[in-house]
Amino acid sequence: MKKNIEPCYYGDYLQLDKILGAQSLESKKYGEPAHDEMLFIIVHQVYELWFKQVLHELNAVIDTFTPERLSDTDLIGVVHRLNRIIQIQQLMNDQISVMETMTPQQFLAFRDYLVPASGFQSIQFKRLEISLGLKREYRIDFDKQSFYSRLTDEDRALLEGLEAKPSLFELVDRWLARLPLLKTADFDFWQHYKQATDTLLNNDKDTIENNDTLSDKEKRQELNDWQSTRENFDALFDSSQYASLRKEDKFRLSHKAMLSALFIKQYSEAPIFNLPFQLITALTEIDEKLTIWRYRHAMMVQRMLGTKIGTGGSSGHHYLKKTTESNRIFSDFFNMATFLLPKDMLPPLPASVSRYLGFYLSESTANDSAK
Ligand code: HEM
Numbered sequence: 001m002k003k004n005i006e007p008c009y010y011g012d013y014l015q016l017d018k019i020l021g022a023q024s025l026e027s028k029k030y031g032e033p034a035h036d037e038m039l040f041i042i043v044h045q046v047y048e049l050w051f052k053q054v055l056h057e058l059n060a061v062i063d064t065f066t067p068e069r070l071s072d073t074d075l076i077g078v079v080h081r082l083n084r085i086i087q088i089q090q091l092m093n094d095q096i097s098v099m100e101t102m103t104p105q106q107f108l109a110f111r112d113y114l115v116p117a118s119g120f121q122s123i124q125f126k127r128l129e130i131s132l133g134l135k136r137e138y139r140i141d142f143d144k145q146s147f148y149s150r151l152t153d154e155d156r157a158l159l160e161g162l163e164a165k166p167s168l169f170e171l172v173d174r175w176l177a178r179l180p181l182l183k184t185a186d187f188d189f190w191q192h193y194k195q196a197t198d199t200l201l202n203n204d205k206d207t208i209e210n211n212d213t214l215s216d217k218e219k220r221q222e223l224n225d226w227q228s229t230r231e232n233f234d235a236l237f238d239s240s241q242y243a244s245l246r247k248e249d250k251f252r253l254s255h256k257a258m259l260s261a262l263f264i265k266q267y268s269e270a271p272i273f274n275l276p277f278q279l280i281t282a283l284t285e286i287d288e289k290l291t292i293w294r295y296r297h298a299m300m301v302q303r304m305l306g307t308k309i310g311t312g313g314s315s316g317h318h319y320l321k322k323t324t325e326s327n328r329i330f331s332d333f334f335n336m337a338t339f340l341l342p343k344d345m346l347p348p349l350p351a352s353v354s355r356y357l358g359f360y361l362s363e364s365t366a367n368d369s370a371k
C-alpha cells in the first residue's frame with residue numbers, strides 16, 4: 001500500500017453532502033410536510049445501499065463461478081461472501097420493524113403523493129432476484145406482465161440483458177453436475193441408497209396403514225402424499241422420470257446436480273465435502289432469508305393497507321403473499337431433506353473415493369491440462 005499524500009476528511013470521503021442532502025419530502029412539495037415521510041425515505045435509502053453491497057458480493061461470487069472449474073480456495077472465498085450476504089439479509093429483515101413504527105394513518109398522510117411509484121421499480125431488488133436465478137417464466141402471472149411494463153426503457157434493457165446471462169442458480173447447477181460423484185470402480189453408492197430408501201419408504205407406508213387414529217379419508221390422503229414422495233424418490237434413479245417431474249416444476253436442479261447435492265449433504269461431515277456443503281447451506285439460508293423478507297414485507301403491507309390495491313397497481317398484500325412461496329430459487333435444497341438417510345444407514349466412503357474427489361476438488365483451472 002502507498003502512503004497517502006492528501007489528508008482524508010471524513011465527510012468528503014463518505015460524500016455526506018450527497019447522501020445527507022438526498023431526502024426531499026414529496027409531501028413538502030405540496031405544502032403539507034408529513035413528519036413520517038423522512039423515515040420512509042431513509043429506510044428505503046438504507047435498503048438500497050444494502051442492496052448495492054449484496055450485489056457487489058453476489059457479482060463477485062458469480063464471477064468466481066463463471067470459469068469451468070473452481071478451486072477449493074475459490075470456494076472458501078465464495079462461502080465467505082455468501083455468509084456476508086446472509087448477515088446483511090438478517091439486518092434487512094430486522095429493519096422492517098423500524099418501518100412498522102409508522103402507523104397506517106401516518107403513512108396515509110403522504111401515500112397518495114407517491115403514485116404510481118412502488119418497490120416494483122427497485123432495479124437493484126430485481127437485479128438481485130434475477131442474478132440469484134428468478135427467471136421471468138417462474139414469476140406469477142401478474143408479475144410476468146407488470147414486471148417490465150412499469151420501467152423506463154433503460155432499466156428494462158438492463159434487466160433483460162441480465163436475464164440472458166447465467167444466474168448463480170445456473171452456475172451452481174453446472175458446477176454440481178460436473179462433480180464426478182456418481183460412481184467409481186469399487187463403489188456404487190446409488191445402488192446401496194436405493195435399497196436403503198426402499199426400506200425407509202416401506203416402513204413409512206406400514207406406519208400409515210396401521211395408524212388406527214386416522215380416519216379412512218385421512219389415511220387415503222396420507223397414502224396419496226406418500227405415493228408422490230415415492231414418485232419423487234423413483235425419479236432420482238430414472239433420468240426420464242426426473243425430466244418429466246422437472247417440467248412440472250417439481251424439481252429445478254438438473255438431475256446430475258440434484259444427485260451431487262444429495263451426495264454432498266449425505267456425507268457433509270467428510271472433510272472433502274465440507275466446503276461444498278457449506279456452499280449449499282449458505283444458498284439455502286439466502287433463499288430462506290429472502291423468503292422471510294418477502295413474508296415480513298407482505299405482513300407489513302397488510303398492516304398498512306389492509307386489502308387496498310398498491311400504488312404500483314398490484315392487488316397489494318395478496319400479490320405479495322403469493323410471491324413468498326412462488327419466487328423461491330433454491331427450493332430443491334430444502335426439499336432434499338426428504339431424501340436424506342440417517343448416518344447409520346449410509347455405506348462408509350471408500351478411501352479411493354475421497355482420494356479421487358480430493359484431487360478433483362482441490363484442482364485449479366490452471367491445472368486442467370495436467371489432468
Ligand atoms: C409502508 C411501507 C410499505 C408499503 C405499504 C409497501 C407496499 C408495497 C406494495 C403494495 C407493493 C406491491 C406493488 C404495488 O402494487 O404497489 C410493494 C412492492 C415492493 N416493495 Fe414495498 N412497501 C413498503 C415498504 C417497502 C420497503 C421499506 C422496501 C425496501 C426496499 C420495499 C420494497 C418493495 C419491493 C422490492 C417490492 C417489489 C416486490 C416484488 O415485486 O416481489 N417496500 N410494496
Ligand SMILES: N[C@@H](CC(=O)c1ccccc1NC=O)C(=O)O
Nearest residue numbers: 111114117118119309310311312
Ligand atoms: N406500494 C406502496 C407504496 C410504497 O411502499 C412505495 C412507494 C414509493 C417508493 C417505494 C415504496 N415502497 C415499497 O413498495 C403502496 O401501495 O402504498
